[in-house]
Amino acid sequence: MSNIHFEKIALIGIGLIGSSLARVIRREGLAGSIAIATRSAETLKRAEELGLGDSYTTDNAEAVGDSDLVIVSVPVGSSGLVALEIADNLKSGAIVTDVGSTKASVIAQMQPALPTSVHFIPGHPLAGTEYSGPDAGFAELFTNRWCILTPLPETDPEALAKLAAFWEACGSRVDRMDPQHHDLVLAIVSHLPHLIAYNIVGTASDLEQVTKSEVIKYSASGFRDFTRLASSDPTMWRDVCLNNKDAILEMLGRFSEDLASLQRSIRWGDGDALFELFTRTRAVRRGIIEAGQEVDAPDFGRQAAVSRTGSN
Amino acid sequence: MSNIHFEKIALIGIGLIGSSLARVIRREGLAGSIAIATRSAETLKRAEELGLGDSYTTDNAEAVGDSDLVIVSVPVGSSGLVALEIADNLKSGAIVTDVGSTKASVIAQMQPALPTSVHFIPGHPLAGTEYSGPDAGFAELFTNRWCILTPLPETDPEALAKLAAFWEACGSRVDRMDPQHHDLVLAIVSHLPHLIAYNIVGTASDLEQVTKSEVIKYSASGFRDFTRLASSDPTMWRDVCLNNKDAILEMLGRFSEDLASLQRSIRWGDGDALFELFTRTRAVRRGIIEAGQEVDAPDFGRQAAVSRTGSN
Numbered sequence: 197m198s199n200i201h202f203e204k205i206a207l208i209g210i211g212l213i214g215s216s217l218a219r220v221i222r223r224e225g226l227a228g229s230i231a232i233a234t235r236s237a238e239t240l241k242r243a244e245e246l247g248l249g250d251s252y253t254t255d256n257a258e259a260v261g262d263s264d265l266v267i268v269s270v271p272v273g274s275s276g277l278v279a280l281e282i283a284d285n286l287k288s289g290a291i292v293t294d295v296g297s298t299k300a301s302v303i304a305q306m307q308p309a310l311p312t313s314v315h316f317i318p319g320h321p322l323a324g325t326e327y328s329g330p331d332a333g334f335a336e337l338f339t340n341r342w343c344i345l346t347p348l349p350e351t352d353p354e355a356l357a358k359l360a361a362f363w364e365a366c367g368s369r370v371d372r373m374d375p376q377h378h379d380l381v382l383a384i385v386s387h388l389p390h391l392i393a394y395n396i397v398g399t400a401s402d403l404e405q406v407t408k409s410e411v412i413k414y415s416a417s418g419f420r421d422f423t424r425l426a427s428s429d430p431t432m433w434r435d436v437c438l439n440n441k442d443a444i445l446e447m448l449g450r451f452s453e454d455l456a457s458l459q460r461s462i463r464w465g466d467g468d469a470l471f472e473l474f475t476r477t478r479a480v481r482r483g484i485i486e487a488g489q490e491v492d493a494p495d496f497g498r499q500a501a502v503s504r505t506g507s508n
Numbered sequence: 509m510s511n512i513h514f515e516k517i518a519l520i521g522i523g524l525i526g527s528s529l530a531r532v533i534r535r536e537g538l539a540g541s542i543a544i545a546t547r548s549a550e551t552l553k554r555a556e557e558l559g560l561g562d563s564y565t566t567d568n569a570e571a572v573g574d575s576d577l578v579i580v581s582v583p584v585g586s587s588g589l590v591a592l593e594i595a596d597n598l599k600s601g602a603i604v605t606d607v608g609s610t611k612a613s614v615i616a617q618m619q620p621a622l623p624t625s626v627h628f629i630p631g632h633p634l635a636g637t638e639y640s641g642p643d644a645g646f647a648e649l650f651t652n653r654w655c656i657l658t659p660l661p662e663t664d665p666e667a668l669a670k671l672a673a674f675w676e677a678c679g680s681r682v683d684r685m686d687p688q689h690h691d692l693v694l695a696i697v698s699h700l701p702h703l704i705a706y707n708i709v710g711t712a713s714d715l716e717q718v719t720k721s722e723v724i725k726y727s728a729s730g731f732r733d734f735t736r737l738a739s740s741d742p743t744m745w746r747d748v749c750l751n752n753k754d755a756i757l758e759m760l761g762r763f764s765e766d767l768a769s770l771q772r773s774i775r776w777g778d779g780d781a782l783f784e785l786f787t788r789t790r791a792v793r794r795g796i797i798e799a800g801q802e803v804d805a806p807d808f809g810r811q812a813a814v815s816r817t818g819s820n
């Protein structure tokens with residue numbers, strides 16, 4: 197029995213996400229053939245060396261010709277450009293989707309450029325690591341991770357079901373959400389944590405009283421967890437900030453307000469207020485462990501946890 | 509050959525740190541006998557059930573009688589009280605140390621109470637987890653972690669060497685530091701990260717637009733890493749905040765300034781400034797990996813990393 201979901205799949209962008217898709221599509225036999233396109237000859241060569249697809253080109257339009265599914269996996273700031281490039285070559289009835297970390301901006305960029313003869317269904321797999329490029333991908337990246345689809349009002353239910361089934365075949369659990377709501381949720385669970393991590397690592401490396409080598413040496417005390425997030429791809433995160441500005445500023449504003457109040461409690465030695473906050477937050481952790489999103493073990497579940505899953 | 513470093517060791521406080529000490533002292537045979545004292549009958553009973561020591565009491569003064577080494581492992585806000593309680597019963601020439609996460613305040617609390625006939629040498633093992641109590645401890649907690657001793661100007665070099673050798677026998681790497689400098693370093697590598705984590709988890713659980721169950725469901729996107737830190741013991745962290753106020757406020761002030769500037773870059777769409785910050789922070793991560801404090805692997809080194817080590 198064949199597992200083929202789409203006769204030909206085009207992958208535009210072959211970094212962490214694109215190359216993980218290539219690997220899982222190949223492993224599960226989800227496509228008759230895989231066409232790979234990326235911007236630079238260098239990345240394309242590496243994808244070819246890794247044997248990620250069946251055809252390779254730096255011409256995005258060429259890759260999408262005859263494709264039944266097109267997955268755009270480029271930094272969100274480039275999605276409008278890619279849509280313009282591929283628009284005229286898309287096969288009628290094809291599904292076009294993306295994996296970008298912001299949704300409203302991607303829709304605003306891509307939808308006007310795409311022909312109405314294709315099904316445009318934006319998506320976002322909540323799966324990633326702090327690494328990038330074709331070497332960083334692996335077939336298990338999406339296993340048990342959520343993939344959020346943000347269909348448009350006019351989206352064809354059949355095409356939507358087909359795309360959802362594809363992501364499930366990649367190992368994902370599929371959810372649907374309104375694009376604006378997606379952007380708010382991701383602003384708090386992903387974008388703000390990354391920004392805060394970048395910010396604290398920046399602060400720590402600029403101090404006069406404490407040297408950078410001390411920060412590095414004693415990082416295991418809590419700081420280290422932030423450095424992993426803060427080593428994520430700069431282009432991706434610049435684009436996320438520029439393309440989910442309103443939701444991020446909203447969450448940043450709330451965070452800063454709360455921080456000012458925490459600062460005040462410390463300044464005035466208000467132990468009860470501190471104790472109250474430090475107790476309240478434990479419930480969230482318990483919820484995450486109960487929801488199976490983390491393992492409760494004395495080694496932080498790092499040995500037992502499903503490997504290779506993390507930030508996005 | 510005997511490994512005995514001290515004929516009798518008294519452990520005051522038998523939570524995560526105290527019970528980990530009991531376990532490693534036992535495993536390595538570092539003491540002739542271990543006397544255990546803790547505040548509550550309940551915790552004492554549990555310590556006895558776990559067989560952590562040779563004698564058990566809720567009377568701190570009783571435990572220290574005849575002891576050659578006394579290790580105080582209680583929340584830093586209680587160290588002054590403990591010093592007062594044990595002062596009159598300390599054996600002349602004994603070494604008294606602690607494991608508190610702040611040092612200047614512990615010294616200010618304990619030193620005036622202790623007799624000059626004992627060697628008071630404050631210390632802080634940079635090893636911990638987000639769990640507490642006698643069940644949470646394990647003998648490997650200190651393996652390859654730093655233990656910072658902050659000797660006073662009058663500290664006897666021989667006593668200092670003896671204490672350092674003891675911590676090394678527990679698996680630690682020993683460092684010396686000025687207490688004030690310790691407090692600044694820990695404010696940035698440990699205290700600020702924990703506060704920021706508590707704060708963001710607090711912010712996330714208070715939103716109207718995004719439900720707590722959505723935050724939990726999608727936490728793997730970055731947020732989850734913060735919840736581990738934010739589930740640490742509230743009493744310990746309240747005491748840390750109240751006892752390292754100046755250094756923490758200093759670091760919080762810098763963090764907030766930097767965050768305001770980041771916010772401004774997002775508001776004005778200054779992609780170059782964002783890109784610059786997001787690039788600069790990667791060097792710190794590289795430094796940590798090179799220093800052997802973290803493993804560089806696609807699964808974040810969680811499988812390969814020395815297990816059970818973490819925050820403090």
Ligand SMILES: NC(=O)c1ccc[n+]([C@@H]2O[C@H](COP(=O)([O-])OP(=O)(O)OC[C@H]3O[C@@H](n4cnc5c(N)ncnc54)[C@H](OP(=O)(O)O)[C@@H]3O)[C@@H](O)[C@H]2O)c1
Nearest residue numbers: 209210211212213235236239270272296297324328329508
């Ligand atoms: N990383 C995560 O954790 C994560 C998680 C979920 C979603 N996402 C989203 O997934 C997307 C891709 O991220 P990634 O981590 O896979 O990034 P990546 O590893 O840096 O790869 C990006 C890929 O996009 C290509 N590219 C850039 N501009 C292009 C253009 N104009 N035309 C064609 N190809 C172009 C790059 O090509 P060259 O190398 O040839 O320049 C590269 O192949 C982003 O939208 C991101 O928001 C990321």
Ligand SMILES: NC(=O)c1ccc[n+]([C@@H]2O[C@H](COP(=O)([O-])OP(=O)(O)OC[C@H]3O[C@@H](n4cnc5c(N)ncnc54)[C@H](OP(=O)(O)O)[C@@H]3O)[C@@H](O)[C@H]2O)c1
Nearest residue numbers: 521522523524525547548551582584608609636640641820
């Ligand atoms: N947790 C970490 O990650 C970590 C890392 C490095 C250093 N530290 C420092 O280590 C110290 C202990 O932390 P922990 O994590 O071991 O805490 P813990 O697991 O909560 O245990 C605290 C222990 O102190 C006892 N205690 C409290 N007040 C006391 C008093 N007045 N007299 C006698 N015993 C008293 C408690 O007794 P009862 O249960 O009987 O009330 C309990 O046995 C703190 O100063 C902390 O800053 C912690």
